[in-house]
Amino acid sequence: MRVILLTGKGGVGKTSLSIATALGAAEHGHRAIVLSTDPAHSLGDALGTPVGPRPISVCSGVFAQEVGALDELERSWSAIQHWLRGLLRGETDELVAEELLVFPGLEELMALRAVREVEARGEHDVCVVDCAPTGATLRMLRFPDALRIFMENFFEIERRGVRWLRPVVGRLGGSALLPDEEFFEAFERLYREIDDVRQILTDGDRTTARLVMNPARVVVEETRRSFAYLSLYGVATDAVIVNRELPPQASGGWFARWAEKERRERADIAASFPVPILHAPLHPTELLGVDALRRLGREVYGSRDPAAVFAEGRPIRLRKDSRGTILEIDLPNASKDDLDVGVHGSELLVRVRDAHRRIALPASLAGRTVSTARLEAGVLAIRFE
Ligand SMILES: Nc1ncnc2c1ncn2[C@@H]1O[C@H](COP(=O)(O)OP(=O)(O)O)[C@@H](O)[C@H]1O
Ligand SMILES: [Mg+2]
Structure with missing residues (x-):
């Protein structure tokens, strides 16, 4: 459709x-x-x-x-939110916590x-x-994005110890x-x-x-x-x-x-x-x-x-050349001053003014370092080593 x-x-x-x-x-x-x-x-x-x-x-x-x-699920979301707030307090990534809690x-x-x-x-x-x-x-x-990151952490925790998680939830x-x-x-x-x-x-x-x-x-x-x-x-x-x-x-x-x-x-x-x-x-x-x-x-x-x-x-695409792999993101009208790029584990962090994006990298790129990030003609090209 x-x-x-x-x-x-x-x-x-x-x-x-x-x-x-x-x-x-x-x-x-x-x-x-x-x-x-x-x-x-x-x-x-x-x-x-x-x-x-x-x-x-x-x-x-x-x-x-x-x-x-709003239906039933949305109403239950306030319960989820309440629980998350407790779980995320202190230890989890600030940005994720904030995005999930403010919704x-x-x-x-x-x-x-x-x-x-x-x-x-x-x-x-x-x-x-x-x-x-x-x-x-x-x-x-x-x-x-925020939810995915959270889910990954959440299942991580659950794998490590259901016993620990459940009481937290209960409380x-x-x-x-x-x-x-x-x-x-x-x-x-x-x-x-x-x-x-x-x-x-x-x-x-x-x-x-x-x-x-x-x-x-x-x-x-x-x-x-x-x-x-x-x-x-x-x-x-x-x-x-x-x-x-x-x-x-x-x-x-x-x-x-x-x-x-x-x-x-x-x-x-x-x-x-x-x-x-x-x-x-x-x-x-x-x-x-x-x-x-x-x-x-x-x-x-x-x-x-x-x-x-x-x-x-495609606004986000992968391209290969003789020197390696390039991830391209169309950002027409963005200027260099608006941009920040970084890699964190298996994710690429991109900030354009006040919008943050965490892009899950394909397995072939996860963990690799960014060698250059260039903005040219409205395309942000991130080259991986
Ligand atoms: N090209 C147009 N010429 C005249 N009136 C228009 C035109 N486009 C929209 N309108 C009128 O403007 C008002 C707002 O349009 P609407 O489609 O409801 O905007 P939005 O959904 O973005 O708030 C409506 O009264 C609509 O009839
Ligand atoms: Mg309208």
Whole structure:
């Protein structure tokens, strides 16, 4: 199943364009569903018909669904959290502890489990995800790393001494909320499900992100950062959609200076993103209902199939040359000053501004030292000895 994630700042047009993308995909013969994981659901408002946690038919070939409230597993998470806090206190890696305990983005990740369910139902070829605003999406991508690292440590501990672990759990765990067995099962299930979600998100053959933006400076800057972060976390971006551009007929007179500013932004946008840039004009009214949103889809995609992958390429890849192995990460718009690279055991640590990533190295690279790390033309190339 093809998965298309639409993300961007609040209000830029994610919801409208998600529906437009699904409608366009259906016109190309795909069985499409648009799924909202933004806690501020608005599919129903845009469609002018209530949408809930069960998929509803919007028109021929298109379904819509808003991911529902927290379920049992999420509630049990507070017990897990409580237990972790005790277990991690003091001895474990600060960064991991912090990421696991603060759980930024966990909610979004929980919501994205719905993508698995849609896939399992097997009724749709294309799932367009109307994501939460960029920040939450990016934080969400960080979580599986932290959880994986924790699980490895956790099983390490369990191998070393179940007896030691269990009493700790008994004392610190949310045993008031959950008996031990249930607690462990919940934890393992969560881990597996989140790992499934991670695999879907980072599989560039079926999942790509489309960044929605408006042609205004502050939004362009943020979109550049998002592009780099998505790459860092292994999610391929295959298009940038610039929404609400002043149309030619509104670009003179009173709007002349806005139009001129937009022209400069557009040139900047074209130079900033190594993927197709799609455009949609500002409409005189809100875009409500299937017909208006279908027209929006045609404006954005023209005759293209919205379900196609518009830019091939893996944001993280391995390459070999005569001197050894190189791990490459696409980080367009990152600068040397923003970057830190290091190896820790079998992991590569990369920091871009305030985003940290721990990339599990393939066995062939684990334990090897980095000989050089260079940032050139938006690609971070890390050479191993
Ligand atoms: N190209 C456009 N022209 C005019 N109005 C638009 C356009 N794109 C979106 N809108 C309107 O802007 C508002 C916010 O759009 P929405 O898709 O809900 O953004 P987001 O999901 O990013 O918050 C909605 O009222 C929508 O109808
Ligand atoms: Mg929205």
